[in-house]
Amino acid sequence: MSGNPYQDDRGNNDASITKPGGQSRMTPGTSTQTGGRKEQHTGDAFLIGDSMTGGYGKGPDILHDCTIAVNKGEIAVIVGPNGAGKSTAMKAVFGMLDVRSGSVWLDGEDITDLSPQDRVGRGMGFVPQTQNIFTSLTVEENLEMGAFIRRDDFSDTMAQVYELFPILKDKRKQAAGELSGGQRQQVAVGRALMTKPKVLLLDEPTAGVSPIVMDELFDRIIEVARTGIPILMVEQNARQALEIADKGYVLVQGANAHTGTGKELLADADVRKSFLGG
Numbered sequence: 001m002s003g004n005p006y007q008d009d010r011g012n013n014d015a016s017i018t019k020p021g022g023q024s025r026m027t028p029g030t031s032t033q034t035g036g037r038k039e040q041h042t043g044d045a046f047l048i049g050d051s052m053t054g055g056y057g058k059g060p061d062i063l064h065d066c067t068i069a070v071n072k073g074e075i076a077v078i079v080g081p082n083g084a085g086k087s088t089a090m091k092a093v094f095g096m097l098d099v100r101s102g103s104v105w106l107d108g109e110d111i112t113d114l115s116p117q118d119r120v121g122r123g124m125g126f127v128p129q130t131q132n133i134f135t136s137l138t139v140e141e142n143l144e145m146g147a148f149i150r151r152d153d154f155s156d157t158m159a160q161v162y163e164l165f166p167i168l169k170d171k172r173k174q175a176a177g178e179l180s181g182g183q184r185q186q187v188a189v190g191r192a193l194m195t196k197p198k199v200l201l202l203d204e205p206t207a208g209v210s211p212i213v214m215d216e217l218f219d220r221i222i223e224v225a226r227t228g229i230p231i232l233m234v235e236q237n238a239r240q241a242l243e244i245a246d247k248g249y250v251l252v253q254g255a256n257a258h259t260g261t262g263k264e265l266l267a268d269a270d271v272r273k274s275f276l277g278g
């Protein structure tokens, strides 16, 4: 994508922004899983964590042949029980975890060996589940920190973040640690947007907020996706998240248990019974 992905194509959720076909590169994501599980069909996705296996340091494997991906113009959601490895899968995609096998692909390039910093340089924005803001800095300073890799004028991007999250403009001189949970999450997402990412990874962006604030945050996330930034996010509010998901992944014990469109997963009897409360 050229220019400013956050500024351009506002509201454009059209298939024309997807990558043109006809590439001759090696295609990731074509491995067939055993045990009757579905193939993941991630071959041409914009961001792919493909068949990732690995854990922390010298510890046991947490991820087992885990595949997650997001297409351009789409929202992909990862759900699953506590401790399933959702955050670990996100960290693996961001390069915070060495995968023993498997690979990570961004816009058709193998980035498995890149550091997290280099992945940010390539256009990955990551909002971790915890400690995702600088609490002692002001809201505005947090956004400025987000722009650390930029050498250009980022005032336009900051104006766009304030347009997306007006409350942050009102509170821009306040310490981020004094904000409500929902407002802090807006700071965290805003900070990630300051790099003008080509893809956004959000780990539980609605954790600990009220249902009303959750709905608002989801609306803003949809708005960001419509600007042309694909979003891969982990959510504990599974039902609501799958309602807005183009693609959904249910992870269980570090492995793909169910994959489908959000609608398919919401309609799947197994998924409903085991993960959505019936």
Ligand SMILES: Nc1ncnc2c1ncn2[C@@H]1O[C@H](COP(=O)(O)OP(=O)(O)OP(=O)(O)O)[C@@H](O)[C@H]1O
Pocket (backbone or CB within 6 Å): 056, 059, 062, 080, 081, 082, 083, 084, 085, 086, 087, 088, 089, 129
């Ligand atoms: N830094 C770490 N070092 C070692 N093990 C870890 C680390 N972080 C997580 N784990 C282990 O990895 C497993 C998966 O944890 P992870 O945080 O990825 O789960 P999750 O699906 O994100 O859970 P939650 O819904 O609670 O956020 C757990 O067994 C956890 O104890």
Ligand SMILES: [Mg+2]
Pocket (backbone or CB within 6 Å): 086, 087, 088, 129, 203
């Ligand atoms: Mg987690």
